[in-house]
Amino acid sequence: MRSEETSGPPPGLTAVLRTPARAAEPLFAQAPKRWQRRLPYAVLVVAVLSLLPSTITVLTNDYKAGGGWAGALGVAQTLPLLLAPTRPMLAWGLVLGADTIGALVLVHADRITGQTWPWTPMVIVGYLLLMACLGLRESIRTLVGVWLATGVVGLLIGFFQPDGVTNTHALLFVLAGVMLVVTGALRGVGDAQRRVAEQESISEAERAGRTLLEERARIARELHDVVAHHMSVITVQADSAPYRLPDMSEEVRQEFTAIAASARESLGEMRRLLVVLRGDGADGERAPQPGLARVQQLVEATVRAGLPVELSMTARAARAAEAVPAVDLSAYRIVQEALANVVRHAPGATTRVSVRHDAGAADDVLVLVVNGRARSAPVHLEGPGTGHGLIGMRERVRLTGGTLDTGPLPDGGFRVAARLPLHPPAEESS
Template sequence: MRIDRSRLHDTVLAGLVAAISVALFVLYGPDRLQAEGLPVGGMRRPDALGVLLVVLACVPVAVRRRWPLAALCAGLVPETFLNVFGYGTGMSSLSGLVLLYSVASYRGLAIALGALLLSLVTYVTGAVAGPVRAAGWNEYVVVAVVLVAVWGAGRSLRLRRAYLEELKDRATRLERAHAADTRAARAEERSRIARELHDVVAHHVSVMTVQAAAARRVLASNPELAREALSAIEHTGRMAMTEMRNIVGVLRTDSRADARAELGPQPGVRDLPALVEQMREAGLPTRLRTEGEPAPLPAGVDLAAYRLVQEGLTNSLRHAGAGAQAVVTVRHDAHELDVRVEDDGQGAPREPAGEMSLPPGHGLVGIRERVALYGGILSIGPLPGGGFGVRARFPLKDGQ
């Protein structure tokens, strides 16, 4: 059975306050006060009734956190009777101070102000109605100052508690926001890596598939040609492994110089001749045309242009059909890079919505995302004279 620690602590506190209050109530009777030269006119001697009223005034302390205002009201009743019956203010006011502090600590400002006003009114009423008179106005002022000070201490604790709760809540919100940002960054990185892996794997596997099919057809009739096709497959596979190793390398947490040295530069427009030659070996006659004066390109645009050509040629290899040819055109301009991949084959299949595009998969999505990332304009579809084309125009800032 679980024990409510706060209720247990309040019960112990109530017993402690009651014990102290009863002891002081009995010790500081009229005889003791008179011996010390204090006025005791009309004060009643301690008796069983007085002790009972003191204990009753301290009992509500046991529920001061659960029902602070009700406990204060219940405690003020026997305290008022103590004053009215002539026992004087006594030390029963100790429980009243604890209960006033509790209301100020655990309730809102309006209720706390009401509790302070109630305590002041109750004290004044008991002092006026009882037979015991204070030595002067300074005694009333001291009591009022003590009540206000206790109330202020309770409010200060409540405000500090609220401030700490706000700090905890803010820290929790920041932690959630940080976790959300981390998840978003991870998702974005996974998407980027997925696009890179698709571009590499789809291209090289397509080339290897076409070469393997050609080797199978000529294996019996022309072993030498089949051997060349198998060598091309081996070379393409090694290239695919190298590029995949470079991409996966970014996932490593080791930041040492030798780990970074394993990562080669990303492919770009400068590597298009090798890509075109690879497509020729795979069985797709391909020409590369360069217009304008080549200039250094931003790394992101350079990689995006290469991936676009790679994806376009891969789809031409897949869907253009036998006898088709492809032309890659790269036009350099002062403010724009124009990249086109066109073939004269049968083109890609038409989508249900009626829009001609690349076959479904990561390829089209990856191209669109890459071009959009750098503010480019992408057009994909059939050509007027037959065939299929992919074109992207990347804007360049300040001639770069």
């Protein structure tokens, strides 16, 4: 048997590629590892350190642009890339403006013939890095606008194209579109996985809450059946007291009448409450509630289902629990749910069930269910089990003021140990 707990998916691509929640939040800020969070800065720093001197050298030596213009354009076209992890739209505006000015300046360069224009190779590399940062954090509408703006600027600059150059406008337009599509798709995958993980977490929390409420309602229905029996006995005894004890005084007779009336009224309130709790009108829950007297039958049915079970229960424990109906019912349900979990999660495992009475100072009923390692694959049932596993056990133990200890064993088995006090301590008055 195993605990019925689930855990969310491990952090990975979902956290790394998720869109930053705030405008100034760095790219990959939700990544689980430090090196992943620092990766965008490292890549862009290396890119700037490589592109800056390359741009100055190429503009100076190949295009024969002035040294001042080459240095200014190199700084303006590369340094804004450092803003891309946090403010990519600002970086894009600065880079596109610097690239446009650079293209216009190169029109008058001394050796423009035979070179690439309007976008130099360094401009294309830096622009593609910027498109990657944009695609990983901006919306589809924004990405489409950036891509169209890139094409429009290239078309407008084309009116100033000098003779003898290799036009790179179409190349950058196509490569930028591909980069935006690829990175945007990766970002979409990360966001989709994050939303699925969040929905699974919400659904799991809702299922756990619903399970808890269902188990509490079930316990309330069972307690009604137990308490209603005693209230009926009180009513009958109070009504028959004048006939069984004819010599009682009139005051005592009136007192018994008042007791019978109060018990009858309380019983009516409980029956109305039961109508609300049962809701579905299920007749099966109107049957008498089981107790430890039926554990032997439960074990025999489990053995017939193919699970080797050994039962050790003293008659003293059964009699002690029977005197406290809540304990009697809770002990039976704990054994029932524990065996059901063994059948589901550890089929074929050798199981020992022990129920005994500790007549010491605590005066408890001790329930112990221990199973070994599963001998076959777990059974996945589509329908509901006999209860709600460990949640139901905890609720029943808490109801009686007892304790529950569950957990795996070193040999691969599982243990359920419950201590149900027959005389729980009275609650302190507030």
